[in-house]
Amino acid sequence: MALSRQLEQALTRARDLQPVPAGTTASEVVTTTPRARLHHYGNGDGPPLLIIYSLVNRAYILDINAKRSVIATLVAAGLDVYLLDWLYPDSTWRFDTLDDYLGEDIAEATDYLTRDGQPPHVLGVCQGGVLALSFAAAFPEAVRTVTTLVTPVDFHTSDDQLARLARRMDLASLVAATGNVPAATLNALFTSLKPFQLYGQRYLGLADIANDDQALTEFLKLERWMYDSPDQPGAALLQFAREFYQRNRLLTAEIELAGRIIDLAAIRAPVFNAYARDDHLVPAAAAAALGPALAHDDYKAIELPGGHLGMFISSAAHREIYPTLAGWLHER
Amino acid sequence: MAQDDQRNDGPDADWQAWFDLWRDGLAAMGGAGRASPWAALTEAVWSALGDEFENDPAALTDRLRRQCRQWRHDVRQTMPSSAWLMQTLITLTHVATPQADDSGIAQGLFRDLAGRMPHLGPWQHHQARLEALDTAFENYQQALAAYLDEIGAIAERSIDALEETLVHDSEINRANPRAMYDQWCRLAEQEYERHISSDQYAAALSAVTNSWSELQLAAQPLIDDCLDALGMPSRRRLDETQAALERLRRQHKADTQALRERLAALESRLHHDDPVDD
Numbered sequence: 001m002a003l004s005r006q007l008e009q010a011l012t013r014a015r016d017l018q019p020v021p022a023g024t025t026a027s028e029v030v031t032t033t034p035r036a037r038l039h040h041y042g043n044g045d046g047p048p049l050l051i052i053y054s055l056v057n058r059a060y061i062l063d064i065n066a067k068r069s070v071i072a073t074l075v076a077a078g079l080d081v082y083l084l085d086w087l088y089p090d091s092t093w094r095f096d097t098l099d100d101y102l103g104e105d106i107a108e109a110t111d112y113l114t115r116d117g118q119p120p121h122v123l124g125v126c127q128g129g130v131l132a133l134s135f136a137a138a139f140p141e142a143v144r145t146v147t148t149l150v151t152p153v154d155f156h157t158s159d160d161q162l163a164r165l166a167r168r169m170d171l172a173s174l175v176a177a178t179g180n181v182p183a184a185t186l187n188a189l190f191t192s193l194k195p196f197q198l199y200g201q202r203y204l205g206l207a208d209i210a211n212d213d214q215a216l217t218e219f220l221k222l223e224r225w226m227y228d229s230p231d232q233p234g235a236a237l238l239q240f241a242r243e244f245y246q247r248n249r250l251l252t253a254e255i256e257l258a259g260r261i262i263d264l265a266a267i268r269a270p271v272f273n274a275y276a277r278d279d280h281l282v283p284a285a286a287a288a289a290l291g292p293a294l295a296h297d298d299y300k301a302i303e304l305p306g307g308h309l310g311m312f313i314s315s316a317a318h319r320e321i322y323p324t325l326a327g328w329l330h331e332r
Numbered sequence: 333m334a335q336d337d338q339r340n341d342g343p344d345a346d347w348q349a350w351f352d353l354w355r356d357g358l359a360a361m362g363g364a365g366r367a368s369p370w371a372a373l374t375e376a377v378w379s380a381l382g383d384e385f386e387n388d389p390a391a392l393t394d395r396l397r398r399q400c401r402q403w404r405h406d407v408r409q410t411m412p413s414s415a416w417l418m419q420t421l422i423t424l425t426h427v428a429t430p431q432a433d434d435s436g437i438a439q440g441l442f443r444d445l446a447g448r449m450p451h452l453g454p455w456q457h458h459q460a461r462l463e464a465l466d467t468a469f470e471n472y473q474q475a476l477a478a479y480l481d482e483i484g485a486i487a488e489r490s491i492d493a494l495e496e497t498l499v500h501d502s503e504i505n506r507a508n509p510r511a512m513y514d515q516w517c518r519l520a521e522q523e524y525e526r527h528i529s530s531d532q533y534a535a536a537l538s539a540v541t542n543s544w545s546e547l548q549l550a551a552q553p554l555i556d557d558c559l560d561a562l563g564m565p566s567r568r569r570l571d572e573t574q575a576a577l578e579r580l581r582r583q584h585k586a587d588t589q590a591l592r593e594r595l596a597a598l599e600s601r602l603h604h605d606d607p608v609d610d
Contacts, residue, residue, distance in 0.1 A: 091570070095578040161528055168538035170545060177548035179571075192537075193528070196521040201514060 010210035017213065020220045022228075023063040025072045027083070031112055033105040035096070038112065039083040042075035047144070048113040048120040049074060049329065051083045052106060052135075054127035055236070056186060058228050059083055061312050062125070064221050068318050077326030082120070084109050086230065094179045094234040098131070101236065103258035106135045110142045121329050122269075123147040126282060126308075127240070130250060133267065133290070138260035140268040145332050147272040147325060150311050152282045153264070154289035156248045161193055162281060166245045175234040183229035193280055222313075251293060264290070270298035270332050274321050279308045300328060389498035396491045396516075404484045411476060417469050461553050468543065468550035475539040482536045486527050490520035 027039040051071075053059035062070040062083075074081050084105060089096075113120035122143045124132025129151025136146045155163045175181060191198045209215040249255040253263035271294060275287030284303055291299050302324065304310065304317055311317050451459040494516050498504060504515060527533050552567055559566035 092574055092577055094574060164529070165534055165537055168534055168542075170538075170542040173542060173545035173549060177545040177552070179567075179574075194521065196517040196524065200517045200520075204510065204513075 006210045007204075007207040010206040010216065013210065013213065014206065014216055014220055017217055017220055020217055020224055022058070022221075022224070023060040023071075024066040024069055025063050025075065030082070031108075033084070033108045035089070035093070035101065035105050036084045036086050036109070038109055039085050041071050041081040041083070042079075044080055046078040046080045047118075047329065048080045048082060048115070050109055050113055050120045050122050051081065052122060052124045052128040052132045053083070053086065054125055055086055055101075055232060056127055056229060058225060058230070059085055059125075061225050061309065064225060065218060065313060068313050068315065070312055070318075070322060073318060073322045074326060077323070077330075079121075079326060079329060082109070082113060088230045089180055089233045091179055094175075096233045097235045098134070098239050099258045101131060102135050102138060106131060107139070107142070107258075110135075110139075114142070119144050121145045121147065121332075123149070124151060125149045126151060130240075130244065133250070133264060134257055134262045136267045136269055137262045137264055138258050138266075140266055143269045145270045145272065145329060146267060147274075147329070148287070148290065149274050149321075150276055150279055150282045150287060150308055151273070151290070152244070152250075152286040153293060154248065154251050154286050155245050156251075157283050157285040157289070159283045160286055162189075163245050163286075165189070166241055169241075171238050171241050171246075175238045178234065180231040180234050181237050183227075183231050186232060187227060187229055190281070251289060264293040265295035267294060268296070270296075271300070272325055272328050273299070273301045274311065274325070275301075275303055276307055276311050277303050277305050279311075281308045389495055392498070392512075393491050393495040396494070397488065400484065400487045400491065403487075404480065407480055408477065411473060417466065458554075458557070461550070461557075465547075465550040465554060468547040472540070472543040472547045475536070475543040479536045479540040482527070482533055486523050487520065489527075490516060490523045493519040493523060 025041055027041045029037045030040045031038045051059070051062070053062070063072065066072065071081055071083065110120055110122070119142050122132045122136065122145070124130070124147070126149070129148035130153075132143075132146055133148060133151070133153070136143045152160070157163075174185075178185070206216070206219065209219065243249045243255045247254070250262065250264070253261060253265070255262050271290065273287065273290050275282065275284050277284050279287075288301060288303070291301055302321060304314075304321060306314050306316060311321070449459075451457075451463075494512075497515065497519065504511065556566040556568040560568070
């Protein structure tokens with residue numbers, strides 16, 4: 001088939017296949033916090049695990065493919081999975097800070113999941129991992145274990161391009177100019193890290209899967225997720241970028257959130273840390289810095305080959321990370 | 333599929349049709365495609381590859397260079413001009429200062445701005461805002477031009493790298509435009525990754541971001557003046573409302589917390605049969 005016809009067929013078929021679903025695993029909303037809904041997956045058996053996702057994208061990347069769903073895998077492994085699903089911020093959130101996210105949303109969710117005095121396991125993803133670690137440092141008694149996936153801890157590693165680019169930016173002016181920072185602004189920054197791949201090559205590949213509905217559907221689901229980005233509450237984004245990206249204060253224990261100094265050495269819970277070797281958003285070294293920052297030895301780290309998204313959707317991750325994580329959680 | 337990719341397996345028009353479809357697809361993406369200099373650049377390269385092909389690396393890379401230079405020229409042409417800003421400022425002045433609803437006054441304000449006159453009289457605050465916007469606009473234009481030069485330099489180097497590869501690597505399928513395009517994308521991404529680590533690039537990107545923020549901040553008061561004059565909600569008034577709501581929310585939260593603590597204390601005393609101290 002000629003190339004033009006193949007691409008035309010792919011585009012036509014892709015249009016027919018839209019809209020594509022966001023997630024695959026059934027859930028129910030069991031409670032709400034000021035900025036999130038708490039989703040419950042599974043039948044309620046097993047120890048509760050609270051997933052805290054990044055504020056930057058939507059959490060359904062963890063459940064985007066039925067065969068490689070992080071959430072479904074953890075449910076199948078016998079964990080009682082809950083997801084703190086951040087809402088799309090409106091303009092009245094522009095003054096909300098990380099203190100609010102920790103002291104209100106995460107605190108309320110962990111309170112809700114504390115049973116007979118036993119707090120939940122907490123799993124943070126990317127920026128959500130920073131929130132999870134900060135919460136565990138601020139309220140050590142409120143978490144049973146902490147798991148971090150592709151989570152930056154040292155924001156000043158030499159290969160951290162995002163941090164390098166953010167360091168000279170006048171973020172206070174940006175937030176003053178925009179209020180909540182539009183998703184498109186952050187998307188432009190992220191895509192500018194791989195512009196030729198994301199703008200130049202990605203869509204041409206559609207011609208290769210013109211006759212494969214399943215592959216087209218998976219492409220469209222990922223496409224939907226990539227640009228389904230909430231605006232960022234101005235004050236919280238400024239705090240995160242300035243304190244962590246520009247000043248590296250998660251590592252230096254020089255930041256106070258929710259009325260507590262955030263010192264990773266204060267974390268008492270066991271820690272499981274998984275990161276990706278070729279991650280261009282969170283370099284492996286930035287994530288691996290967590291181990292030495294802890295004051296205890298109940299720490300397990302796994303480095304996975306591949307990039308940032310591979311941690312959620314690659315077969316290697318589903319073969320190596322999640323079965324290991326489930327076993328580790330059950331032991332604790 | 334690989335066989336279908338060959339330009340010589342069908343009419344040349346097929347390649348052009350594919351290119352047109354791809355370009356239309358980018359256009360359909362709106363902001364994600366057309367608004368991005370990256371998309372425009374890759375489109376320019378794609379277009380060069382889609383022209384009549386000669387199996388001559390030097391000719392191809394010459395054409396790519398011409399196309400990239402054309403892209404830089406086109407991008408510069410689409411940047412808003414000072415004339416556009418002048419007309420916008422005059423329009424804003426007309427709306428924001430209805431008492432001075434006279435084109436002579438509005439244009440006079442702008443002439444003062446152009447001559448950097450002192451800010452005097454009843455419209456001096458407006459004059460100061462116009463001047464701040466003019467300065468911010470100039471700074472943004474300069475930063476954007478410098479940033480686009482950075483991208484253009486990366487594109488030029490990627491073409492040098494492609495030429496080098498074509499001369500020395502005989503395994504590349506030169507008859508396959510898509511393979512050539514993919515090769516260029518890979519080389520360009522490599523060049524880009526090298527360049528993005530430089531202080532020069534970080535400075536250029538920060539300058540364009542920061543100057544854009546300053547431009548927004550300089551423009552907003554003038555836009556707010558217009559909206560206020562028209563009796564419509566302005567960003568200024570929304571900011572005030574949001575700030576008031578935020579103060580109320582924090583007060584409410586503190587009050588609720590205090591009440592909870594008080595309630596807990598009362599329950600504790602009741603539980604221990606202590607007299608409640610009101």
